[in-house]
Amino acid sequence: MIVVERLKICMRKAEAAQAELDEARKQLRMKDIYLRQLGAYTSADTPLENDSHNFSDETERLKSELIRAVDETEKWKKEAQLARERYELYGTQLNQNIVQMSAKLEEMSNEKLVLESKVQALESEIKMLQTIDRPNLLNDDNTYAKNSIELQKVQNELIEVTNDHQKAKQLIKELNTMLANKEQEVLALSSALNDEKSKLMEKNAELVVAEESLARARSIAEEQKKHTEEALSLSEQLQNEKATVSRAITQNRELKEQLIELQDKLVAVTQESMERENGRLSALHQISQLRNELNRISGQSFDGKNVDSLTAPIMPNGDVYEQQQNTQYVDSRDRDEVIMEYSL
Structure with missing residues (x-):
């Protein structure tokens, strides 16, 4: 009776082990099917280890491109900021120079007007003195001498005023030339600023494209990372399932050997x-x-x-x-x- 009971227990254990073995094989087949579907989804024809390696390489490559794109973006932003600050400084300095030159030109114009007024007054005075009756002047030597001195003085003032007037004209001419040159510089800088603005707009457009590409690369990297993690997890589960199946097969083999031994004993006892x-x-x-x-x-x-x-x-x-x-x-x-x- 004891041998029969032991035989029944071993048979139940063998049946349970066989059921576990069948379930493990079923799970293993399901894992294999899922892994093949995952390999087809990721367009991978190589084994799982190669897929994981390729996923890791692709992730590292996308990370490198991401870092490079971020560095280029920061570089473009810095260059754009420096160009903007530089041209703003140039514009401010030019505006200050133009304002100063305009004020100086206006001042010189006012001086020119004052000098022209003096010249006209002196010319009028000279004409008036020239219209004085010379005989009357000859009769009165003192008056003539006095008028001669005043006339000489007026002539000297006229010469001085004329020289100042010429200097003012020359200075105004130089200022006009400088103003024209500054205006040319302003135009050149404005043109260069417009060019830089155009380049900046192009860089901004490229930056937008790079950011979109970066976002796509991040999305692809995250998706591939997710698939890689799933593949690695499935691989680990598959290895665990294989180990479980191997243990179940070993246990089943041992139980079968015990069952055969007990059957032999039962046959001997029966005989x-x-x-x-x-x-x-x-x-x-x-x-x-x-x-x-x-x-x-x-x-x-x-x-x-x-x-x-x-x-x-x-x-x-x-x-x-x-x-x-x-x-x-x-x-x-x-x-x-x-x-x-x-x-x-």
């Missing part, structure tokens, strides 16, 4: 039991034959009373009846022993 049962049945058959033979002999030689005494075996102590009573209640195994004693 031994059958042999013992055959021996018991053979002994019972011999007993039956002996009793029949005794009954036959007793029926021929003695009467009914002696037949009862002869049916029991004669023991050395002569206790025939008790021996007969005891043999009627013995177990089959004990009967075998008794028969063996009789045979001895």
